[in-house]
Amino acid sequence: MTPDVRPLVAGNWKMNGTRESLTEIKAMAEGVQGALSEKVDALICPPATLLYVATALSTDSPLMIGGQDCHQDASGAxxxxxxxxxxxxxxxxxxxxxxxxxxTDHAETDHLVRAKAQAAHAADLTAIICVGETAGERDAYQTLEVLKRQIFNSVPETATAANTVIAYEPVWAIGTGVTPTADDVEIAHAFMRAELTACLGEEGRRMRILYGGSVKPGNARELMSVENVDGALIGGASLKANDFLAIYRVYETLMA
Known part of the structure; x- marks a missing residue:
């Protein structure tokens, strides 16, 4: 964790979820209420088809709702x-x-990601900008080089600690059940912290950096206790309220 930085536990449902799944969001909205919500933020990003109903279900809850992607333009064909x-x-x-x-699937470049983040800021949304190396880049010892390039090219000048979150997701760890060691995560997050601070000064020092990639209730405590890890971006484990809330509640002991 980073001193004086409020953690964020976020779930990315990807292309999963129908109206039946809204019962999980309702359970999450109820489950994050309590004293911990004063210290830790909780977020779910469902598919766009569920976005409006999900926000209605969480109206009286600390649970926040977000989108999984946006176009760089405000409107158009x-x-x-x-x-x-x-x-x-x-x-x-x-x-x-x-x-x-x-x-990967849509050939999005760093510069397009940057434009999308700017569009998010213009709409008063907080942008979660994802970065991470592939297996080939990792095997070639290019992890830090890739992170440097992606941060430099993907994070816009409009970024602040309030409107931007960085999510480190090693591509080779997403959905594979394989996670880097705590030492690997610490090295990557320390490097990103230094890069963000060099680019953005105090805003970069306070910007939240999440870890993502096969985060589960069983490994969340180890990963989220690493220095400069300010929460998690969770994939499959965020589809079920029990798993998501188990990860969220790791902070009950980490912040005790």
């Missing part, structure tokens, strides 16, 4: 896309940009 303004109009407060699955 972009069939199938969703703008940051549309997410805000559904009362979403966050949006994930630059996830490795978007970078």
């Amino acid at each position: 972009h069939t199938g896309d969703i703008s940051a303004e549309m997410i805000a109009d559904c009362f979403g407060t966050y949006v994930i940009v630059g996830h490795s699955e978007r970078r």
Whole structure:
């Protein structure tokens, strides 16, 4: 954890979830209420089809709701896309940009990710900018080089500690059940902290850096206790309220 930085536990549902799944969001909205919510933020990013109803279910809860992606333009002839303004109009407060699955499946570049983050800021959304190396880059000992490039090119000048979160997601660890060691995570997060501070000064020092990649209730405590890890971006384990809340409640002991 980083001193004086409020942790964030975020869930990315990806292309999962129907109306039946809203019972999980309702349970999460109820489960994050309590004293811990005064110290730790909780966020779920469901598919766009559930966004508005999810925000309605969490109206009286500390649980925040966000989008999984946004277009870089506010509106226009972009069939199938969703703008940051549309997410805000559904009362979403966050949006994930630059996830490795978007970078790979849709050939998104650092510069496009940067434009999407700027669009999020213009709509008063907090952008979660994802960075991380592939297995090939890791094997070639290029992890820090990749992180440096992605941070420099993907984080816009409009970024502050209030409107931007960085999520380190090693591509080779996403959905594989394989996680880097705590030492590997510590090295990567310390490097990113130094880069963000060099670029943004105090804003970079206070910016939240999440770890993502096969985070589960069984390994959350070890990962989230690492220095400069300010929470988690969770994939599959965020689909079920019991798993998500178990990870969220790790902070009950970490912050005791």
